[in-house]
Amino acid sequence: MTRWYRERKREHFYKAAKKEGYHSRAAYKLKQIQSRFHIIRKGDVVVDLGAAPGGWSQVAKELVGKKGLLIAVDIQPIKPIDGIVFIKGDMTKNETIEKIKNKINGRKINVVISDMSPNISGNYSMDHANSIWLSENALGFAKKFLKNNGNFVCKVFDGELLRDLLEKVKDCFEIVKLHSPPASRKSSSEIYVVAKKFKKQEEVAVEE
Ligand SMILES: C[S@@+](CC[C@H](N)C(=O)[O-])C[C@H]1O[C@@H](n2cnc3c(N)ncnc32)[C@H](O)[C@@H]1O
Structure with missing residues:
Protein backbone atom coordinates (compact mmCIF):
# COMPACT_ATOMS: atom_id res chain seq x y z
CA MET A 1 0.00 0.00 0.00
CA THR A 2 1.48 3.36 -1.00
CA ARG A 3 1.93 6.19 1.46
CA TRP A 4 -0.57 8.24 -0.55
CA TYR A 5 -3.19 5.51 -0.21
CA ARG A 6 -2.51 5.11 3.51
CA GLU A 7 -2.96 8.80 4.12
CA ARG A 8 -6.21 8.81 2.11
CA LYS A 9 -7.55 5.89 4.14
CA ARG A 10 -6.63 7.57 7.40
CA GLU A 11 -8.26 10.79 6.29
CA ALA A 16 -16.27 9.79 8.67
CA ALA A 17 -15.82 9.98 12.47
CA LYS A 18 -16.27 13.76 12.41
CA LYS A 19 -19.34 13.51 10.23
CA GLU A 20 -20.98 10.75 12.29
CA GLY A 21 -20.12 12.34 15.64
CA TYR A 22 -17.65 9.72 16.90
CA HIS A 23 -14.93 10.94 19.26
CA SER A 24 -12.23 9.07 17.35
CA ARG A 25 -11.66 7.22 14.10
CA ALA A 26 -10.87 4.17 16.28
CA ALA A 27 -14.68 3.74 16.41
CA TYR A 28 -14.47 2.10 12.97
CA LYS A 29 -12.00 -0.51 14.20
CA LEU A 30 -14.52 -1.74 16.76
CA LYS A 31 -17.33 -1.60 14.19
CA GLN A 32 -15.23 -3.77 11.86
CA ILE A 33 -14.30 -6.21 14.64
CA GLN A 34 -17.99 -6.43 15.60
CA SER A 35 -19.24 -7.01 12.06
CA ARG A 36 -16.77 -9.86 11.66
CA PHE A 37 -16.85 -11.51 15.09
CA HIS A 38 -20.17 -10.43 16.71
CA ILE A 39 -18.65 -9.97 20.13
CA ILE A 40 -21.23 -7.63 21.71
CA ARG A 41 -24.98 -8.22 21.99
CA LYS A 42 -27.95 -6.13 23.05
CA GLY A 43 -28.34 -6.02 26.83
CA ASP A 44 -24.69 -6.92 27.51
CA VAL A 45 -22.54 -5.53 30.31
CA VAL A 46 -19.34 -4.32 28.61
CA VAL A 47 -16.17 -2.87 30.12
CA ASP A 48 -14.05 -0.74 27.78
CA LEU A 49 -10.46 -0.40 29.06
CA GLY A 50 -8.40 2.49 27.67
CA ILE A 71 -18.39 1.08 31.69
CA ALA A 72 -15.51 3.05 30.21
CA VAL A 73 -12.17 3.31 32.01
CA ASP A 74 -9.18 5.52 31.23
CA ILE A 75 -6.42 7.53 32.87
CA GLN A 76 -7.43 10.39 30.59
CA PRO A 77 -10.81 12.13 30.77
CA ILE A 78 -13.36 11.72 27.98
CA LYS A 79 -16.04 14.09 26.74
CA PRO A 80 -19.41 12.94 28.14
CA ILE A 81 -21.23 10.17 26.25
CA ASP A 82 -24.92 9.67 26.93
CA GLY A 83 -25.81 6.64 29.01
CA ILE A 84 -22.33 5.35 29.79
CA VAL A 85 -20.50 5.14 33.13
CA PHE A 86 -17.01 6.60 33.02
CA ILE A 87 -14.31 5.78 35.57
CA LYS A 88 -11.17 7.88 35.49
CA GLY A 89 -8.33 5.69 36.68
CA ASP A 90 -5.44 3.39 35.91
CA MET A 91 -6.83 -0.09 35.35
CA THR A 92 -3.62 -1.69 36.58
CA LYS A 93 -4.39 -0.28 40.04
CA ASN A 94 -6.57 -2.08 42.61
CA GLU A 95 -8.45 1.08 43.51
CA THR A 96 -9.71 1.34 39.89
CA ILE A 97 -10.77 -2.32 39.84
CA GLU A 98 -12.69 -1.68 43.07
CA LYS A 99 -14.50 1.24 41.41
CA ILE A 100 -15.46 -0.97 38.46
CA LYS A 101 -16.69 -3.65 40.88
CA ASN A 102 -18.89 -1.11 42.61
CA LYS A 103 -20.42 0.03 39.34
CA ILE A 104 -21.25 -3.44 38.08
CA ASN A 105 -22.83 -4.13 41.46
CA GLY A 106 -22.73 -7.92 41.39
CA ARG A 107 -23.60 -8.27 37.69
CA LYS A 108 -21.26 -10.42 35.62
CA ILE A 109 -19.50 -8.88 32.64
CA ASN A 110 -20.34 -10.24 29.17
CA VAL A 111 -17.52 -8.56 27.25
CA PRO A 118 1.26 2.54 26.50
CA ASN A 119 3.01 5.88 26.18
CA ILE A 120 5.18 5.48 23.11
CA SER A 121 8.90 5.74 23.93
CA GLY A 122 10.18 5.18 20.40
CA ASN A 123 12.10 2.10 21.59
CA TYR A 124 10.07 -0.65 19.92
CA SER A 125 11.05 -3.50 22.27
CA MET A 126 10.07 -1.42 25.26
CA ASP A 127 6.78 -0.26 23.70
CA HIS A 128 5.97 -3.85 22.72
CA ALA A 129 6.71 -5.13 26.25
CA ASN A 130 4.59 -2.37 27.81
CA SER A 131 1.73 -3.13 25.46
CA ILE A 132 1.90 -6.83 26.38
CA TRP A 133 1.91 -5.89 30.07
CA LEU A 134 -1.26 -3.81 29.62
CA SER A 135 -2.86 -6.69 27.69
CA GLU A 136 -1.98 -9.11 30.50
CA ASN A 137 -3.66 -6.77 32.95
CA ALA A 138 -6.75 -6.64 30.72
CA LEU A 139 -6.72 -10.44 30.48
CA GLY A 140 -6.34 -10.77 34.26
CA PHE A 141 -9.33 -8.49 34.72
CA ALA A 142 -11.37 -10.46 32.16
CA LYS A 143 -10.51 -13.77 33.84
CA LYS A 144 -11.72 -12.45 37.17
CA PHE A 145 -14.97 -10.82 36.10
CA LEU A 146 -16.16 -12.32 32.80
CA LYS A 147 -19.21 -14.51 32.66
CA ASN A 148 -18.88 -18.04 31.39
CA ASN A 149 -18.94 -17.82 27.53
CA GLY A 150 -18.04 -14.12 27.67
CA ASN A 151 -15.86 -12.41 25.05
CA PHE A 152 -12.59 -10.49 25.14
CA VAL A 153 -10.88 -8.18 22.65
CA CYS A 154 -7.56 -6.53 23.21
CA LYS A 155 -5.03 -4.55 21.24
CA VAL A 156 -1.35 -5.45 21.30
CA PHE A 157 1.73 -4.22 19.52
CA ASP A 158 3.01 -7.20 17.59
CA GLY A 159 6.32 -8.75 18.62
CA GLU A 160 8.10 -11.69 20.18
CA LEU A 161 6.07 -11.71 23.41
CA PHE A 173 -11.21 -19.07 25.69
CA GLU A 174 -12.56 -21.57 23.18
CA ILE A 175 -12.02 -19.40 20.10
CA VAL A 176 -9.00 -17.11 19.70
CA LYS A 177 -8.14 -15.11 16.55
CA LEU A 178 -5.65 -12.42 15.63
CA HIS A 179 -7.20 -9.67 13.54
CA SER A 180 -6.17 -6.42 11.85
CA PRO A 181 -9.28 -4.38 11.08
CA PRO A 182 -9.08 -2.45 7.79
CA ALA A 183 -9.39 0.83 9.74
CA SER A 184 -6.00 0.11 11.39
CA ARG A 185 -3.15 1.78 9.58
CA LYS A 186 -1.22 -0.75 7.54
CA SER A 187 2.04 0.74 8.81
CA SER A 188 0.90 0.21 12.40
CA SER A 189 2.19 -2.72 14.42
CA GLU A 190 -1.10 -2.98 16.31
CA ILE A 191 -3.08 -6.16 16.11
CA TYR A 192 -6.20 -7.29 17.96
CA VAL A 193 -6.64 -10.50 19.90
CA VAL A 194 -10.30 -11.52 19.57
CA ALA A 195 -11.31 -14.24 22.03
CA LYS A 196 -14.76 -15.78 22.37
CA LYS A 197 -16.44 -18.16 24.78
CA PHE A 198 -14.65 -17.75 28.09
CA LYS A 199 -14.20 -21.02 29.92
CA LYS A 200 -14.73 -20.02 33.50
CA GLN A 201 -12.22 -21.81 35.70
CA GLU A 202 -13.67 -23.59 38.67
CA GLU A 203 -12.63 -22.00 41.91
CA VAL A 204 -10.77 -24.59 43.95
CA ALA A 205 -11.95 -24.73 47.55
CA VAL A 206 -9.02 -24.65 49.91
CA GLU A 207 -9.44 -26.69 53.07
CA GLU A 208 -8.41 -24.97 56.28
C1 LIG B 1 -5.60 4.35 21.47
S1 LIG B 1 -6.30 5.09 22.89
C2 LIG B 1 -7.90 4.34 22.92
C3 LIG B 1 -8.82 4.86 21.87
C4 LIG B 1 -10.27 4.49 22.16
N1 LIG B 1 -10.50 3.06 22.02
C5 LIG B 1 -11.25 5.20 21.26
O1 LIG B 1 -12.00 4.53 20.56
O2 LIG B 1 -11.32 6.43 21.29
C6 LIG B 1 -5.45 4.25 24.18
C7 LIG B 1 -5.87 4.69 25.57
O3 LIG B 1 -5.34 3.78 26.54
C8 LIG B 1 -5.25 4.51 27.75
N2 LIG B 1 -4.48 3.78 28.75
C9 LIG B 1 -3.17 3.43 28.70
N3 LIG B 1 -2.79 2.81 29.83
C10 LIG B 1 -3.91 2.73 30.62
C11 LIG B 1 -4.16 2.19 31.91
N4 LIG B 1 -3.18 1.61 32.64
N5 LIG B 1 -5.40 2.29 32.44
C12 LIG B 1 -6.39 2.89 31.73
N6 LIG B 1 -6.21 3.43 30.50
C13 LIG B 1 -4.98 3.35 29.95
C14 LIG B 1 -4.62 5.83 27.32
O4 LIG B 1 -4.82 6.84 28.28
C15 LIG B 1 -5.36 6.09 25.99
O5 LIG B 1 -6.43 6.96 26.16
Missing part, protein backbone atom coordinates in the same frame (compact mmCIF):
# COMPACT_ATOMS: atom_id res chain seq x y z
CA HIS A 12 -11.33 8.86 5.18
CA PHE A 13 -11.94 7.39 8.66
CA TYR A 14 -11.11 10.68 10.33
CA LYS A 15 -13.68 12.54 8.20
CA ALA A 51 -11.55 4.20 26.43
CA ALA A 52 -10.45 7.80 25.78
CA PRO A 53 -11.29 9.74 23.68
CA GLY A 54 -14.37 7.49 23.47
CA GLY A 55 -15.03 6.15 19.96
CA TRP A 56 -15.20 2.51 21.09
CA SER A 57 -17.44 3.40 24.01
CA GLN A 58 -19.89 5.15 21.67
CA VAL A 59 -20.02 2.15 19.35
CA ALA A 60 -20.29 -0.34 22.25
CA LYS A 61 -23.08 1.71 23.84
CA GLU A 62 -25.04 1.63 20.54
CA LEU A 63 -24.60 -2.14 20.50
CA VAL A 64 -25.68 -2.89 24.08
CA GLY A 65 -28.69 -0.57 23.84
CA LYS A 66 -30.75 0.82 26.71
CA LYS A 67 -30.84 -2.38 28.73
CA GLY A 68 -27.11 -2.91 28.52
CA LEU A 69 -24.38 -1.31 30.61
CA LEU A 70 -21.20 0.25 29.27
CA VAL A 112 -14.18 -6.90 28.07
CA ILE A 113 -12.66 -4.77 25.32
CA SER A 114 -9.26 -3.11 25.62
CA ASP A 115 -7.71 -0.65 23.20
CA MET A 116 -5.11 0.44 25.80
CA SER A 117 -1.82 1.75 24.45
CA LEU A 162 2.75 -12.01 21.59
CA ARG A 163 2.97 -15.80 21.30
CA ASP A 164 3.12 -16.22 25.09
CA LEU A 165 0.15 -13.92 25.55
CA LEU A 166 -1.82 -15.88 22.97
CA GLU A 167 -1.13 -19.12 24.81
CA LYS A 168 -2.54 -17.58 27.98
CA VAL A 169 -5.64 -16.39 26.13
CA LYS A 170 -6.09 -19.82 24.50
CA ASP A 171 -6.00 -21.44 27.95
CA CYS A 172 -9.24 -19.74 28.90
Whole structure:
Protein backbone atom coordinates (compact mmCIF):
# COMPACT_ATOMS: atom_id res chain seq x y z
CA MET A 1 0.00 0.00 0.00
CA THR A 2 1.48 3.36 -1.00
CA ARG A 3 1.93 6.19 1.46
CA TRP A 4 -0.57 8.24 -0.55
CA TYR A 5 -3.19 5.51 -0.21
CA ARG A 6 -2.51 5.11 3.51
CA GLU A 7 -2.96 8.80 4.12
CA ARG A 8 -6.21 8.81 2.11
CA LYS A 9 -7.55 5.89 4.14
CA ARG A 10 -6.63 7.57 7.40
CA GLU A 11 -8.26 10.79 6.29
CA HIS A 12 -11.33 8.86 5.18
CA PHE A 13 -11.94 7.39 8.66
CA TYR A 14 -11.11 10.68 10.33
CA LYS A 15 -13.68 12.54 8.20
CA ALA A 16 -16.27 9.79 8.67
CA ALA A 17 -15.82 9.98 12.47
CA LYS A 18 -16.27 13.76 12.41
CA LYS A 19 -19.34 13.51 10.23
CA GLU A 20 -20.98 10.75 12.29
CA GLY A 21 -20.12 12.34 15.64
CA TYR A 22 -17.65 9.72 16.90
CA HIS A 23 -14.93 10.94 19.26
CA SER A 24 -12.23 9.07 17.35
CA ARG A 25 -11.66 7.22 14.10
CA ALA A 26 -10.87 4.17 16.28
CA ALA A 27 -14.68 3.74 16.41
CA TYR A 28 -14.47 2.10 12.97
CA LYS A 29 -12.00 -0.51 14.20
CA LEU A 30 -14.52 -1.74 16.76
CA LYS A 31 -17.33 -1.60 14.19
CA GLN A 32 -15.23 -3.77 11.86
CA ILE A 33 -14.30 -6.21 14.64
CA GLN A 34 -17.99 -6.43 15.60
CA SER A 35 -19.24 -7.01 12.06
CA ARG A 36 -16.77 -9.86 11.66
CA PHE A 37 -16.85 -11.51 15.09
CA HIS A 38 -20.17 -10.43 16.71
CA ILE A 39 -18.65 -9.97 20.13
CA ILE A 40 -21.23 -7.63 21.71
CA ARG A 41 -24.98 -8.22 21.99
CA LYS A 42 -27.95 -6.13 23.05
CA GLY A 43 -28.34 -6.02 26.83
CA ASP A 44 -24.69 -6.92 27.51
CA VAL A 45 -22.54 -5.53 30.31
CA VAL A 46 -19.34 -4.32 28.61
CA VAL A 47 -16.17 -2.87 30.12
CA ASP A 48 -14.05 -0.74 27.78
CA LEU A 49 -10.46 -0.40 29.06
CA GLY A 50 -8.40 2.49 27.67
CA ALA A 51 -11.55 4.20 26.43
CA ALA A 52 -10.45 7.80 25.78
CA PRO A 53 -11.29 9.74 23.68
CA GLY A 54 -14.37 7.49 23.47
CA GLY A 55 -15.03 6.15 19.96
CA TRP A 56 -15.20 2.51 21.09
CA SER A 57 -17.44 3.40 24.01
CA GLN A 58 -19.89 5.15 21.67
CA VAL A 59 -20.02 2.15 19.35
CA ALA A 60 -20.29 -0.34 22.25
CA LYS A 61 -23.08 1.71 23.84
CA GLU A 62 -25.04 1.63 20.54
CA LEU A 63 -24.60 -2.14 20.50
CA VAL A 64 -25.68 -2.89 24.08
CA GLY A 65 -28.69 -0.57 23.84
CA LYS A 66 -30.75 0.82 26.71
CA LYS A 67 -30.84 -2.38 28.73
CA GLY A 68 -27.11 -2.91 28.52
CA LEU A 69 -24.38 -1.31 30.61
CA LEU A 70 -21.20 0.25 29.27
CA ILE A 71 -18.39 1.08 31.69
CA ALA A 72 -15.51 3.05 30.21
CA VAL A 73 -12.17 3.31 32.01
CA ASP A 74 -9.18 5.52 31.23
CA ILE A 75 -6.42 7.53 32.87
CA GLN A 76 -7.43 10.39 30.59
CA PRO A 77 -10.81 12.13 30.77
CA ILE A 78 -13.36 11.72 27.98
CA LYS A 79 -16.04 14.09 26.74
CA PRO A 80 -19.41 12.94 28.14
CA ILE A 81 -21.23 10.17 26.25
CA ASP A 82 -24.92 9.67 26.93
CA GLY A 83 -25.81 6.64 29.01
CA ILE A 84 -22.33 5.35 29.79
CA VAL A 85 -20.50 5.14 33.13
CA PHE A 86 -17.01 6.60 33.02
CA ILE A 87 -14.31 5.78 35.57
CA LYS A 88 -11.17 7.88 35.49
CA GLY A 89 -8.33 5.69 36.68
CA ASP A 90 -5.44 3.39 35.91
CA MET A 91 -6.83 -0.09 35.35
CA THR A 92 -3.62 -1.69 36.58
CA LYS A 93 -4.39 -0.28 40.04
CA ASN A 94 -6.57 -2.08 42.61
CA GLU A 95 -8.45 1.08 43.51
CA THR A 96 -9.71 1.34 39.89
CA ILE A 97 -10.77 -2.32 39.84
CA GLU A 98 -12.69 -1.68 43.07
CA LYS A 99 -14.50 1.24 41.41
CA ILE A 100 -15.46 -0.97 38.46
CA LYS A 101 -16.69 -3.65 40.88
CA ASN A 102 -18.89 -1.11 42.61
CA LYS A 103 -20.42 0.03 39.34
CA ILE A 104 -21.25 -3.44 38.08
CA ASN A 105 -22.83 -4.13 41.46
CA GLY A 106 -22.73 -7.92 41.39
CA ARG A 107 -23.60 -8.27 37.69
CA LYS A 108 -21.26 -10.42 35.62
CA ILE A 109 -19.50 -8.88 32.64
CA ASN A 110 -20.34 -10.24 29.17
CA VAL A 111 -17.52 -8.56 27.25
CA VAL A 112 -14.18 -6.90 28.07
CA ILE A 113 -12.66 -4.77 25.32
CA SER A 114 -9.26 -3.11 25.62
CA ASP A 115 -7.71 -0.65 23.20
CA MET A 116 -5.11 0.44 25.80
CA SER A 117 -1.82 1.75 24.45
CA PRO A 118 1.26 2.54 26.50
CA ASN A 119 3.01 5.88 26.18
CA ILE A 120 5.18 5.48 23.11
CA SER A 121 8.90 5.74 23.93
CA GLY A 122 10.18 5.18 20.40
CA ASN A 123 12.10 2.10 21.59
CA TYR A 124 10.07 -0.65 19.92
CA SER A 125 11.05 -3.50 22.27
CA MET A 126 10.07 -1.42 25.26
CA ASP A 127 6.78 -0.26 23.70
CA HIS A 128 5.97 -3.85 22.72
CA ALA A 129 6.71 -5.13 26.25
CA ASN A 130 4.59 -2.37 27.81
CA SER A 131 1.73 -3.13 25.46
CA ILE A 132 1.90 -6.83 26.38
CA TRP A 133 1.91 -5.89 30.07
CA LEU A 134 -1.26 -3.81 29.62
CA SER A 135 -2.86 -6.69 27.69
CA GLU A 136 -1.98 -9.11 30.50
CA ASN A 137 -3.66 -6.77 32.95
CA ALA A 138 -6.75 -6.64 30.72
CA LEU A 139 -6.72 -10.44 30.48
CA GLY A 140 -6.34 -10.77 34.26
CA PHE A 141 -9.33 -8.49 34.72
CA ALA A 142 -11.37 -10.46 32.16
CA LYS A 143 -10.51 -13.77 33.84
CA LYS A 144 -11.72 -12.45 37.17
CA PHE A 145 -14.97 -10.82 36.10
CA LEU A 146 -16.16 -12.32 32.80
CA LYS A 147 -19.21 -14.51 32.66
CA ASN A 148 -18.88 -18.04 31.39
CA ASN A 149 -18.94 -17.82 27.53
CA GLY A 150 -18.04 -14.12 27.67
CA ASN A 151 -15.86 -12.41 25.05
CA PHE A 152 -12.59 -10.49 25.14
CA VAL A 153 -10.88 -8.18 22.65
CA CYS A 154 -7.56 -6.53 23.21
CA LYS A 155 -5.03 -4.55 21.24
CA VAL A 156 -1.35 -5.45 21.30
CA PHE A 157 1.73 -4.22 19.52
CA ASP A 158 3.01 -7.20 17.59
CA GLY A 159 6.32 -8.75 18.62
CA GLU A 160 8.10 -11.69 20.18
CA LEU A 161 6.07 -11.71 23.41
CA LEU A 162 2.75 -12.01 21.59
CA ARG A 163 2.97 -15.80 21.30
CA ASP A 164 3.12 -16.22 25.09
CA LEU A 165 0.15 -13.92 25.55
CA LEU A 166 -1.82 -15.88 22.97
CA GLU A 167 -1.13 -19.12 24.81
CA LYS A 168 -2.54 -17.58 27.98
CA VAL A 169 -5.64 -16.39 26.13
CA LYS A 170 -6.09 -19.82 24.50
CA ASP A 171 -6.00 -21.44 27.95
CA CYS A 172 -9.24 -19.74 28.90
CA PHE A 173 -11.21 -19.07 25.69
CA GLU A 174 -12.56 -21.57 23.18
CA ILE A 175 -12.02 -19.40 20.10
CA VAL A 176 -9.00 -17.11 19.70
CA LYS A 177 -8.14 -15.11 16.55
CA LEU A 178 -5.65 -12.42 15.63
CA HIS A 179 -7.20 -9.67 13.54
CA SER A 180 -6.17 -6.42 11.85
CA PRO A 181 -9.28 -4.38 11.08
CA PRO A 182 -9.08 -2.45 7.79
CA ALA A 183 -9.39 0.83 9.74
CA SER A 184 -6.00 0.11 11.39
CA ARG A 185 -3.15 1.78 9.58
CA LYS A 186 -1.22 -0.75 7.54
CA SER A 187 2.04 0.74 8.81
CA SER A 188 0.90 0.21 12.40
CA SER A 189 2.19 -2.72 14.42
CA GLU A 190 -1.10 -2.98 16.31
CA ILE A 191 -3.08 -6.16 16.11
CA TYR A 192 -6.20 -7.29 17.96
CA VAL A 193 -6.64 -10.50 19.90
CA VAL A 194 -10.30 -11.52 19.57
CA ALA A 195 -11.31 -14.24 22.03
CA LYS A 196 -14.76 -15.78 22.37
CA LYS A 197 -16.44 -18.16 24.78
CA PHE A 198 -14.65 -17.75 28.09
CA LYS A 199 -14.20 -21.02 29.92
CA LYS A 200 -14.73 -20.02 33.50
CA GLN A 201 -12.22 -21.81 35.70
CA GLU A 202 -13.67 -23.59 38.67
CA GLU A 203 -12.63 -22.00 41.91
CA VAL A 204 -10.77 -24.59 43.95
CA ALA A 205 -11.95 -24.73 47.55
CA VAL A 206 -9.02 -24.65 49.91
CA GLU A 207 -9.44 -26.69 53.07
CA GLU A 208 -8.41 -24.97 56.28
C1 LIG B 1 -5.60 4.35 21.47
S1 LIG B 1 -6.30 5.09 22.89
C2 LIG B 1 -7.90 4.34 22.92
C3 LIG B 1 -8.82 4.86 21.87
C4 LIG B 1 -10.27 4.49 22.16
N1 LIG B 1 -10.50 3.06 22.02
C5 LIG B 1 -11.25 5.20 21.26
O1 LIG B 1 -12.00 4.53 20.56
O2 LIG B 1 -11.32 6.43 21.29
C6 LIG B 1 -5.45 4.25 24.18
C7 LIG B 1 -5.87 4.69 25.57
O3 LIG B 1 -5.34 3.78 26.54
C8 LIG B 1 -5.25 4.51 27.75
N2 LIG B 1 -4.48 3.78 28.75
C9 LIG B 1 -3.17 3.43 28.70
N3 LIG B 1 -2.79 2.81 29.83
C10 LIG B 1 -3.91 2.73 30.62
C11 LIG B 1 -4.16 2.19 31.91
N4 LIG B 1 -3.18 1.61 32.64
N5 LIG B 1 -5.40 2.29 32.44
C12 LIG B 1 -6.39 2.89 31.73
N6 LIG B 1 -6.21 3.43 30.50
C13 LIG B 1 -4.98 3.35 29.95
C14 LIG B 1 -4.62 5.83 27.32
O4 LIG B 1 -4.82 6.84 28.28
C15 LIG B 1 -5.36 6.09 25.99
O5 LIG B 1 -6.43 6.96 26.16
